[in-house]
Amino acid sequence: MPRALLGRLLALGCAAALAGTAQLGAAATAQVTIEVPQGKAKSVRLRHLPRGTLVGVAVSASGRLAIALVSATQLKSPKPELLFRGALERRMSFEVVIPETSDYYLVLDNRRGAEPVTATATIQAVQGEKPPPARPSPAAPKKGGKLDETRAATAPRA
Numbered sequence: 001m002p003r004a005l006l007g008r009l010l011a012l013g014c015a016a017a018l019a020g021t022a023q024l025g026a027a028a029t030a031q032v033t034i035e036v037p038q039g040k041a042k043s044v045r046l047r048h049l050p051r052g053t054l055v056g057v058a059v060s061a062s063g064r065l066a067i068a069l070v071s072a073t074q075l076k077s078p079k080p081e082l083l084f085r086g087a088l089e090r091r092m093s094f095e096v097v098i099p100e101t102s103d104y105y106l107v108l109d110n111r112r113g114a115e116p117v118t119a120t121a122t123i124q125a126v127q128g129e130k131p132p133p134a135r136p137s138p139a140a141p142k143k144g145g146k147l148d149e150t151r152a153a154t155a156p157r158a
Contacts, residue, residue, distance in 0.1 A: 027124065027125070027126040027127075028124070028125050028126075029122065029123070029124045029125075030122075030123050031120065031121070031122045031123075032044055032120070032121055032123075033118065033119070033120045033121075034108060034118070034119055034120075034121070035116055035117070035118050035119075036065065036108050036109075036110040036113075036116065036117045036118075036119060037110065037116050038110060038113045038114055038115050038116055038117075039110070039111055039113065040110055040111065041107055041108065041109040041110065041111055042107075042108050042110075043105040043106060043107045043108065044105065044106045044108075044121060044123075045072075045103055045104075045105055046103065046104040046105070046106065046123065046125075047103050048101065048102070048103060049098045049101065049102065049103070049104050049125065050098065050101050050127060051098055051099065051100050051101045052097065052098065052127065052128035053097070053098040053125050053126065053127050053128060054095060054096075054097055054098075054125070054126045054127075054128055055069075055095065055096055055097075055098060055104075055123065055124070055125050056093065056094070056095045056123070056124040056125075056126075057069065057084075057093060057094055057095075057106060057121060057122070057123050057124075058091070058092075058093040058121070058122045059088060059091065059092055059093070059108070059119055059120070059121045059122075060090060060091045060119070060120050061088060061090060061091075061108075061117050061118065061119040061120070062090075062117050062118045062119070063110075063113060063115065063117040064087065064088065064089055064110075064112075064113065064117070065087070065088055065108050065109060065110055065113070065117055065119060066085070066086075066087050066107075066108075066109035066110075066111075066112075067084070067085070067086050067087070067088060067092065067106070067107065067108060067109070068082050068084065068085045068086075068105075068106075068107040068109065069082065069083045069084040069085075069094075069096060069104060069105070069106055069107070070082050070083060070104065070105055070107065071083065071099075071100065071102045071103070071104050071105075072102050072103040072104065072105065073100070073102050075105060083096045083098075083099070083104070084096055097128065106121060106123065108121070
């Protein structure tokens with residue numbers, strides 16, 4: 001089996017195991033090593049992480065990489081909101097609390113690199129005690145409120 005395919009299968013298997021254990025309320029850890037070719041980006045999918053899960057990521061690499069963590073939902077939007085973005089020379093670590101249940105992607109970006117970079121990511125997920133509060137949705141304007149009264153009073157008459 002080609003090494004690249006084996007690495008991808010290992011990454012997906014570890015991520016699936018990590019996500020499945022996190023749903024049960026226990027801590028889970030997975031480690032994956034990926035070679036990111038020059039001018040390319042690779043990602044590791046973390047499947048179905050529940051809202052409120054604390055995810056810790058530690059990455060060590062043989063060179064410079066840009067790192068991002070983004071939800072599958074946001075990845076589809078024209079301007080995705082990243083949960084985390086940073087650059088590493090050799091090592092970095094970060095933690096985030098998952099704001100909504102979804103698949104997430106750890107993106108390892110070597111598009112500006114002049115040579116391939118080998119990276120090892122250790123990902124730990126712990127289901128939180130209490131999920132963070134949901135983001136409030138914008139309030140719908142009330143009919144007949146002061147804004148409507150002002151518009152009616154200033155509207156030109158025909």
